[in-house]
Amino acid sequence: MVNVKTIDGKDLELTINPGTQFDQVLAVQGAGMPSMNDERFKGRLLVKLKITIPNNLTDKQKTLIKNAINSN
Numbered sequence: 001m002v003n004v005k006t007i008d009g010k011d012l013e014l015t016i017n018p019g020t021q022f023d024q025v026l027a028v029q030g031a032g033m034p035s036m037n038d039e040r041f042k043g044r045l046l047v048k049l050k051i052t053i054p055n056n057l058t059d060k061q062k063t064l065i066k067n068a069i070n071s072n
Contacts, residue, residue, distance in 0.1 A: 004047055006031050014047065022051045
């Protein structure tokens, strides 16, 4: 889960599913810009994911990842 600020300043909690890729775009219906004709209706909020892979893991973190991969 990640928190995202919407255009109107509200916090939105998004679930990032396994297998999600770098630069993938998620669409959240009803969290985007209000309609010009009727502000009760909002469009889609598009969220582009920038996933960062850590490159300075501790030995304990590396072991945990290896164990998680090998347990599947």
